[in-house]
Amino acid sequence: xxxxxxxxxxxxxxxxxxxxxxxxxxxxxxxxxxxxxxxxxxxxxxxxxxxxxxxxxxxxxxxxxxxxxxxxxxxxxxxxxxxxxxxxxxxxxxxxxxxxxxxxxxxxxxxxxxxxxxxxxxxxxxxxxxxxxxxxxxxxxxxxxxxxxxxxxxxxxxxxxxxxxxxxxxxxxxxxxxxxxxxxxxxxxxxxxxxxxxxxxxxxxxxxxxxxxxxxxxxxxxxxxxxxxxxxxxxxxxxxxxxxxxxxxxxxxxxxxxxxxxxxxxxxxxxxxxxxxxxxxxxxxxxxxxxxxxxxxxxxxxxxxxxxxxxxxxxxxxxxxxxxxxxxxxxxxxxxxxxxxxxxxxxxxxxxxxxxxxxxxxxxxxxxxxxxxxxxxxxxxxxxxxxxxxxxxxxxxxxxxxxxxxxxxxxxxxxxxxxxxxxxxxxxxxxxxxxxxxxxxxxxxxxxxxxxxxxxxxxxxxxxxxxxxxxxxxxxxxxxxxxxxxxxxxxxxxxxxxxxxxxxxxxxxxxxxxxxxxxxxxxxxxxxxxxxxx
Numbered sequence: 438x439x440x441x442x443x444x445x446x447x448x449x450x451x452x453x454x455x456x457x458x459x460x461x462x463x464x465x466x467x468x469x470x471x472x473x474x475x476x477x478x479x480x481x482x483x484x485x486x487x488x489x490x491x492x493x494x495x496x497x498x499x500x501x502x503x504x505x506x507x508x509x510x511x512x513x514x515x516x517x518x519x520x521x522x523x524x525x526x527x528x529x530x531x532x533x534x535x536x537x538x539x540x541x542x543x544x545x546x547x548x549x550x551x552x553x554x555x556x557x558x559x560x561x562x563x564x565x566x567x568x569x570x571x572x573x574x575x576x577x578x579x580x581x582x583x584x585x586x587x588x589x590x591x592x593x594x595x596x597x598x599x600x601x602x603x604x605x606x607x608x609x610x611x612x613x614x615x616x617x618x619x620x621x622x623x624x625x626x627x628x629x630x631x632x633x634x635x636x637x638x639x640x641x642x643x644x645x646x647x648x649x650x651x652x653x654x655x656x657x658x659x660x661x662x663x664x665x666x667x668x669x670x671x672x673x674x675x676x677x678x679x680x681x682x683x684x685x686x687x688x689x690x691x692x693x694x695x696x697x698x699x700x701x702x703x704x705x706x707x708x709x710x711x712x713x714x715x716x717x718x719x720x721x722x723x724x725x726x727x728x729x730x731x732x733x734x735x736x737x738x739x740x741x742x743x744x745x746x747x748x749x750x751x752x753x754x755x756x757x758x759x760x761x762x763x764x765x766x767x768x769x770x771x772x773x774x775x776x777x778x779x780x781x782x783x784x785x786x787x788x789x790x791x792x793x794x795x796x797x798x799x800x801x802x803x804x805x806x807x808x809x810x811x812x813x814x815x816x817x818x819x820x821x822x823x824x825x826x827x828x829x830x831x832x833x834x835x836x837x838x839x840x841x842x843x844x845x846x847x848x849x850x851x852x853x854x855x856x857x858x859x860x861x862x863x864x865x866x867x868x869x870x871x872x873x874x875x876x877x878x879x880x881x882x883x884x885x886x887x888x889x890x891x892x893x894x895x896x897x898x899x900x901x902x903x904x905x906x907x908x909x910x911x912x913x914x915x916x917x918x919x920x921x922x923x924x925x926x927x928x929x930x931x932x933x934x935x936x937x938x939x940x941x942x943x944x945x946x947x948x949x950x951x952x953x954x955x956x957x958x959x960x961x962x963x964x965x966x967x968x969x970x971x
Contacts, residue, residue: 511572511574512573512577513574513576515583516569516584517567520567521564521566522564522565522566522567523565524564524565525564527559528555528559532556533546533563534554534555535548535554535555536548536551536554536561536563537555537556537563538562538564538565540565540566540568548563682699682705682716683701685705685706685716686705686706691705692705702718702719703720704717704718704720705718734757735750737757737760737764738750738757741760746760748760803816804816833861834862835852835862837850837851839858844856852864853867853868854868855867914951917949918951918955921949921951921954921955922955922959924952924955925952925955925956
């Protein structure tokens with residue numbers, strides 16, 4: 438017998454409990470009954486040693502593991518949508534000012550705002566809505582189909598049936614139209630063509646219905662999740678007769694096979710003849726076909742985004758593909774223009790005429806005599822090496838090339854002795870005119886050096902009393918000027934040392950020309966470099 442351990446207050450209580458259990462086994466005592474009146478199996482533990490404090494139980498039990506908070510008021514019903522309760526004839530106090538219903542106010546009214554509300558018109562009073570209040574239990578709050586009417590699914594079935602009926606009707610119309618065109622056509626084709634045409638016209642409605650299930654063999658991409666797994670169903674399983682990838686090469690050190698993704702990136706048989714093997718690894722799919730194109734498209738989108746263009750491969754793939762297509766077209770045009778410009782400038786050696794055979798092989802029938810030193814004596818003059826640039830091209834009536842004459846660190850033309858590039862040739866007349874101009878310039882320079890003219894003495898202009906220029910008829914008295922200089926020196930000494938200033942100062946605002954001249958002579962000129970030594 439399995440019994441649960443119980444905590445008793447004393448040994449006496451424990452002894453009484455054991456005697457009661459023995460009497461029940463012998464049938465001398467009534468069986469124990471739970472709260473619901475059911476007999477408790479003594480072989481199954483029905484209570485715990487200590488009950489939770491919030492149950493306030495007198496003895497241990499499993500009541501805390503049941504739905505002891507269950508409320509009989511819980512319901513699984515749902516709102517009665519669109520139900521109305523009462524239709525009033527006139528506006529009632531406290532009703533919605535817009536529609537006249539008593540179950541809501543004007544702010545929460547769902548009816549279109551009227552130009553004049555029902556409160557003022559007292560017409561077209563809206564009925565009161567049915568308001569229900571009920572409390573949902575735990576499952577009712579989380580039931581996503583709560584309140585769903587299964588009868589509404591009949592509308593979905595009707596819509597799909599109408600679409601299928603329209604498809605059948607369209608296919609029959611197309612079949613009749615093609616048959617009429619065939620009967621009206623005058624040109625008769627062969628028997629085999631007619632049979633093929635009739636087979637194409639036959640439309641099996643059963644196949645049309647089965648087209649809905651044609652996506653069973655469709656390849657569905659595996660969506661990588663954050664946890665490293667995948668979602669979705671992959672239906673493109675290999676044919677059972679095909680050899681599995683991991684059985685192609687049983688060597689332990691061969692290509693790695695990932696059982697979760699069923700992928701083997703490397704070639705399991707690298708030494709085998711490529712014409713004989715049918716599987717070369719999953720990397721072949723990434724390095725061939727449109728995979729490389731898609732890779733270049735991604736790289737172009739990244740580089741364009743880094744350079745400031747508003748392009749994103751995932752956000753706007755069509756825009757990224759269009760820009761990449763335009764980029765390739767412009768790149769090919771630019772390459773073609775660059776190639777044409779280079780060929781136009783330097784020529785195309787591959788398209789030129791072939792050299793004579795005797796020049797290619799270095800053989801000819803000309804007789805050439807050489808001396809002991811290897812110099813040509815007779816038969817052929819030594820040819821000068823030619824440059825790839827144009828030579829002996831005379832432009833603008835010149836008879837010599839640019840750079841055939843040098844004078845005073847300047848290049849020029851020897852025929853006219855001009856140092857200006859691309860100038861028109863003047864010939865000997867230009868040379869004579871240039872020499873005459875040079876002789877005239879030398880003569881002028883010599884004449885200027887010979888005539889050393891003494892500069893005219895500059896008369897010093899003395900200013901008048903108040904800063905104007907000194908007139909010609911102004912005459913200064915030398916004695917008065919000396920006295921004014923003496924007074925100016927005394928005034929400057931007094932300014933430097935105020936202790937020498939006399940107590941009684943006489944002030945005279947009349948300034949004579951001599952005093953003004955003495956002030957100018959003693960004044961410090963700030964631009965004079967020797968002013969600090971005065």
